[in-house]
Amino acid sequence: IEKRSDRYSNSNFKTSTDCLSKSTLVVPDSRETTAEKITVCYIYNPDLVERSDELPKIPMRASMVHSLIEAYGLLKHMQVISPSEATLEDMKQFHTEDYLHFLGKIADEDDENFDEESHQYGLGYDCPVYKEVYKLACLVSGATLKAVDILISSEARIVINWFGGWHHAKRDSAAGLCYVNDIVLGIQRLRQRFDRVLYVDLDLHHGDGVEDAFCTTNKVLTVSVHKHSPGFFPGTGSVTDVGVGKGKYYCVNIPLHDGIKDEQFVPLVCRILTHVKDRYKPEVVVCQCGADGIAGDPMESFNLTPVALMKCIYLLLSWNLPIMLLGGGGYNHANTARCWTYITGVVLGRKLACEIPDHKFLMEYGPDYELQIEVGNMKNHNSNEYLQRVYRQVTENISHIV
Numbered sequence: 001i002e003k004r005s006d007r008y009s010n011s012n013f014k015t016s017t018d019c020l021s022k023s024t025l026v027v028p029d030s031r032e033t034t035a036e037k038i039t040v041c042y043i044y045n046p047d048l049v050e051r052s053d054e055l056p057k058i059p060m061r062a063s064m065v066h067s068l069i070e071a072y073g074l075l076k077h078m079q080v081i082s083p084s085e086a087t088l089e090d091m092k093q094f095h096t097e098d099y100l101h102f103l104g105k106i107a108d109e110d111d112e113n114f115d116e117e118s119h120q121y122g123l124g125y126d127c128p129v130y131k132e133v134y135k136l137a138c139l140v141s142g143a144t145l146k147a148v149d150i151l152i153s154s155e156a157r158i159v160i161n162w163f164g165g166w167h168h169a170k171r172d173s174a175a176g177l178c179y180v181n182d183i184v185l186g187i188q189r190l191r192q193r194f195d196r197v198l199y200v201d202l203d204l205h206h207g208d209g210v211e212d213a214f215c216t217t218n219k220v221l222t223v224s225v226h227k228h229s230p231g232f233f234p235g236t237g238s239v240t241d242v243g244v245g246k247g248k249y250y251c252v253n254i255p256l257h258d259g260i261k262d263e264q265f266v267p268l269v270c271r272i273l274t275h276v277k278d279r280y281k282p283e284v285v286v287c288q289c290g291a292d293g294i295a296g297d298p299m300e301s302f303n304l305t306p307v308a309l310m311k312c313i314y315l316l317l318s319w320n321l322p323i324m325l326l327g328g329g330g331y332n333h334a335n336t337a338r339c340w341t342y343i344t345g346v347v348l349g350r351k352l353a354c355e356i357p358d359h360k361f362l363m364e365y366g367p368d369y370e371l372q373i374e375v376g377n378m379k380n381h382n383s384n385e386y387l388q389r390v391y392r393q394v395t396e397n398i399s400h401i402v
């Protein structure tokens, strides 16, 4: 029986010239083990995907992610769990009644123009108003809450919800394409069972909605690594942003500039996460795996490959704590599907073929039709001196964690 500490142990962390990139993690094919002892739950149902497909700015992305995971034959190695919709009561644990009622009103009344009211709830250009938005909010929140229930009941210790991770939403408004903050709702519920929650945000953007929700408490430690440049959304998340009151030093921000590559990103993030683990001793981990920092994303910011995200997640998995993996940004839909499918494969300890298998969306993966993503070659504005300075400031902040 393969133990989790074996599957994700560093000794297993072999790199090899696999198709994904020159240094790729190759874990022993789990067929070698007599039986998979590690249960991985995958949150999915057709409604959740259909509604997520309707999200403005990422049309059909959810279907592409799920279809690629299915095409690689990974569903049979996971417990596929169908979530129910969150209730108004569930969402009121974070969001205001006014905001939720407004979302609900959009669904009920027809083409009444909500223009003036919309803006006070952050709806409009960045977060377009659309009829089914309340339904989406219930499904997405329900999915993450279901994932949390699985961790709380110890049914599994690894749960994946690629349809969640909407880290910008505020208690009384939508923001940055996020209509409901499923992550905050999930962490609030985790706190009913776990004393110390670690939140890690790997998305290109600062996880401001989650940080704001927990910046005054030491019961949730948020770590966000993100692009931090003048005028880049949301603009928060500087290294001096450490939290307030009892939460002071329990917000960790790793601000980066354009062009960072795996080789700089992985050591910086993994060293910081290791310091955080040693000092904070979290009991459960939530990781937002936004893929808009991957090379080829229209955000055109970072030069990461999926291997970078995978190596950070692999470190988190090696801690042998209950963990929830969530989606997030990612606007090159094929690359986002490639990234999250690759991560799903690694979590399962399965090597994936380089060739994208034939499936409904195969044409989206041309012209190479490969799982690998070419390393980006945008100019790197992160000097080693800059990264050293950030690392020193962050570790100095972390040293105050008791």
Ligand SMILES: O=C(CCc1ccccc1NC(=O)c1cccc(C(F)(F)F)c1)NO
Binding pocket: 057, 058, 126, 168, 175, 176, 177, 203, 204, 205, 233, 290, 292, 298, 299, 328, 329, 330, 331
């Ligand atoms: O990815 C995000 C939110 C990104 C965002 C924040 C605020 C306003 C708009 C956006 N999203 C975009 O700008 C966006 C979304 C989809 C596709 C594009 C594209 F133009 F880069 F393709 C851009 N958070 O993790």
Ligand SMILES: [Zn+2]
Binding pocket: 203, 204, 205, 290, 292, 328, 329, 330
């Ligand atoms: Zn993002």
